[in-house]
Amino acid sequence: MSPDRQGRLIFALPNKGRMRDPALRLLESAGIRGLGEERAYLSKTTDPEIDLLSVRAADIPVYVYYGIADLGITGRDIVAETGLEVYELADLGFGCCDLVVAVSRESGIRSPSEIPHGSKVATEFPNVTKAYFDELGVQVETITLKGAVEITPRLGLATAIVDISSTGATLEKNRLAPIGRVMSSSARLICNKISYKTKYDKVEAITNKLKGLSP
Amino acid sequence: MTTQIARMLASKAKDEGRLCYITNCIRYLESRNLSLREYWQAGAELIGGERVGADAEAVALALDMLDSIGIRASVDLGSMGVIRKLMERYRIMDYKRLARAIASKSIDDLRKVTCDSKALETFTMLMTKRGGAELIGEVAEKAGCLGEDYEYFRSLYRALEAYGCASRVFVDLSTIREMAYYNGLVFEIFTPALGLPIGGGGRYDAMMKDFGIDTKATGFALSIDLCAKALGGSDVKKNNDTLKVYYREGFREKAIGLARILRGEGKCCTLDAYRGERSGILVGERTVLIESGEEYEP
Incomplete structure (x- = not known):
């Protein structure tokens, strides 16, 4: 100032x-x-x-x-x-939007606590993601990206993503299913x-x- | 530094005293945190003493210190005691989430901590209002408790009036200090020239008790880095009055004698061998001002 x-x-x-x-x-x-x-x-x-x-x-x-x-x-x-x-x-x-955890529809994972320990999670929100999974007691490796996070499960870079979603259309388009809400924004x-x-x-x-x- | 001071006093079984310090502190911060890991701090701690008198002395001393270096600051007061009593009153268990909601004045976060309409009303008032001791009275009336705290704040303001600084001290109960050891009054010191608090402090009797001494304790710390920033760097008083004393070969001891006299008078001076400098005081057979060649008498 x-x-x-x-x-x-x-x-x-x-x-x-x-x-x-x-x-x-x-x-x-x-x-x-x-x-x-x-x-x-x-x-x-x-x-x-x-x-x-x-x-x-x-x-x-x-x-x-x-x-x-x-x-x-x-x-x-x-x-x-x-x-x-x-x-x-x-x-x-x-x-208004939600920050959600999403996985590939074919993964068979139905909730964030089912994500295997050591999995990679791609996100633009590494600190919020780490705090969320720490509280959940699931150890994950956070990968920080600056965009196009939704593509990472299909390319094999990450098992799950944490990203914002307002209508769910982008997740749907990338064959991802939301399995948990980190926060509402x-x-x-x-x-x-x-x-x-x-x-x-x-x-x-x-x-x-x-x-x-x-x- | 407060924790270390409390531990040191406890190990010496001291339950009374006034201490001050200027030191560099090092703290652990997560990598995302942008603040400095090492910083300079000046602080004072008052161990023992009567609660209102000691708290007022700490607040007034902090403002006096800043006045003395040309920083006009103000203080916001909060109370960890009030927060804890209200938590008990409304049976709120999650202190961490409540503290986060209060410290960010987020009503949205507050709603996640409690659904009790009375609690929401009281905490909303506490988070959104800022004023004098009467604010505690308003919160006390709403909550139906805190009578003692209202009396404490009224007495505190009377003492601050006596110190001449009450007009610069406000009650904002959303003032919460990061350190968990505070258990009574907490305060933050700020100046319009900076976007961050320049210092803060509070009462930490409970920590003294944890270290095994049943006594009262209050104190504060100022960030020296932020003081320098508030003064705008170039406005920091520079000592241009340093006297340069030079000596010719064989006259070092005579020059040391002169320096001791000057320093004893509170003047700043440096000593060095003469290498043709064109200003200063030259000590030889005679002691003269180099520029004019006139005799110098301290």
Whole structure:
């Protein structure tokens, strides 16, 4: 948090992906509209006290944790994966999905606890996956990938995957069957802990406005 | 450092005292954690003493220390005692999940810990409100317990008034310290210039008891790295008043004598053999200021 912008508030939003458009629409309904170019990382808004920061959804908890951004919108799954301490002020009700364990339909495995010890699990969420299987008491090797996780069981890279699923269509397409839910996720309004204290009135006002507008 | 200090005091059977330290600390962190493994910490511990007086002294001293280096900070107070009493009141067993929900102000997570509507109301109030001692009164009224805690916080604020720092101290019961040994007041110190708490502390009587000494204990620690960052690096006071004392061959001891006098007066000085430097104090037959050649009298 740089001292020269102590009176201002930086709001981090995903610069692409499933949460960007609903997040922008929600902010617009709250009277906060970006004034810069669409692809600009940092832009002013119609609210003179708020700037928008457009970065990857996965990086938003990092910007918020360190106080570079005061507020942010990102998925609960992403916050859990980073493990960083931020305030989760509101469930914004969009971007709903489940983080599920899925296996090949032909595998015969019907629940996560049936996954054999030492199996490989491919995921974009290695920390959440490890915590889930640790709690379950199943030892697995986590393979971290940056996308196209669904293909790994068919290629023999992994026995199971842990990935987000909202309609189940992608799993179906890749002949995968969901066998367990790791967590439910949706878009959250997150806040830096110190910003919450030092910019309390503004943060509270925005939180209440967004809560009132959420589906 | 608190655990080590508690253990050291217990091994010496000391149940009273005031200690302070500046040291480097090393901690284990999982590889995904982005924080530093080694960091500098300055702290103070108050063993024994009366509970309200000692807690107020710790909070006021932390703020005084930061004021003295030019950092205007504030403090948020929480209470592990209040959380535990409310857990008992509403028969909540899973402390870890509750603490996680409270620390992240996540009502969603709170709903997974309890379905009791009264508990949800009380904890929601505790997680979303921030104010003075009256906040404890409101929570106490809702929960129908915590009368003693309300009295404690009122007394604490009176003591903080006397220290002149009450206006910078707030109650936010979602303030939970990571360390499991705190059992009473906990606090976090913060400044608008940083996105992370600059320090924190709290009461840890129970840990002293675990080490075999039945006494009270409170304390705090400040992150020196974050203090430097809050000061913006270049704003850190640099000592430009260091006097450079040089000596000609055969006059080293005379120069040492001068340095001792200067240091005794609280001045900073360095000593070295003269190699043609153009400023400083030169000790020879005469002691002179190099630039002007005038006689130097300490």
